[in-house]
Amino acid sequence: EPKTWNELLSNCDSLKGVGVTPFTIGTRYLWTAAGVFDYLNLRTNGYDVHNGLTAGKIKYTDERIRAAFANWKEMLERCSFVDNHASMDWQGGVAAFANGDAAMYVMGNFAVGAMKEAGLTNDQIDYFQFPEITPGLPMAEEAPADAFFIPSGAKNKEGARKFLAFVAHPETQTNWNKAIHQLPPNSKAEVGDDKFIQEGFAVVSNAAGLAQFYDRDAPAAMASEGMKGFQEFMLDPSKLDAILERLDAVQADVYK
Known part of the structure; x- marks a missing residue:
């Protein structure tokens, strides 16, 4: 398991040397x-800079963000992703992983079910934490949480509050999340014994910070344009300057 960026890149070189694409992904959505x-x-600049970007306080053309994209370009060149990823959803990306054409997937634990449905077993799947890039930088993680809300116009708010209390109860959280193979947000709930859940719990519990996910941390209008830019960059890194300048313009409009 690679612990550092250089170790990851070295692993990619080895994989490509035997005809295996290092990373799979499906970016259609x-x-x-x-x-x-x-x-x-997060690994290049840390939690505070990442939050500053999604909060509209740091520009996309900032040199720190450019540094993250420089690492992404190196990842695209040294590691590479499967071809035609823009035409596949995330489940489509599982196919290359399951048949051995690709070795790694930057994806959440929910993908394990799809991997097993594709024929893989626990012995054929493993997990490692996204490796360190900037030495000594505290390691923050992605840990998006699903939430329940009561609409302002709900007709039975009292019943809805009772339901939310039931959903939030430790026992409910334990049973629910064991069934869907996810981590419970209630600290008093029990974590399932699935090996991937246990590994994820250990990583999240020791994280320097928890990001929700770009399209949750940034306003919807910014996230929509930002994600288009990310996919565009993956397809053609030479467009970086134009992409970042465009995202700066969107940011200026969204965060007025």
């Missing part, structure tokens, strides 16, 4: 590309 960007930015 864009958010998967955002996940890659999030980790590259």
Whole structure:
């Protein structure tokens, strides 16, 4: 398992040397590309800079963000992703992983089910934390949480509040998240014994910070254009300057 950026790149060289594409992905619905960007930015610049970007306080043309994209370009060149990823959804990206054409996937634990449905077993799947890029930088993680809300116009708010209390109860959280193979947000709930859940719990518990996900941390209008830019960059890194300048313009309009 690579612990550092250089170790990851070296692994990619070895994989390509035996005809295996290092990374699979499906970016048709864009958010998967955002996940890659999030980790590259978190590992290059840290949690505070990443939050500053999604909060509209740091420009996309900032040299720190350019540094994250420089690492992404190196990842595209040294590691590479499967061809035609822009035409596939995330489930489509699983196919190359399952048949051995690609070795790694920057993806959440929910993908394990799809991997097993594609014929893989626990013995054929493993997990490692996205490696360190900037030495000594505290390691923040992506940990988006699903939430329940009561609409302002709900007709039975009292019943809805009772339902939310039931959903939030530790026992409910334990049973629910064991069934869907996810981590419970209630600290008093029990974590399932699935090996991937256990590994994820250990990583999240020791994280320097938790980002939700680019399209949750940034306003919808910014996230939409940002994710288009991320996919465009993956397809043609030479367009970086134009992409970043365009995102600066969107940012200036969105965060008025």
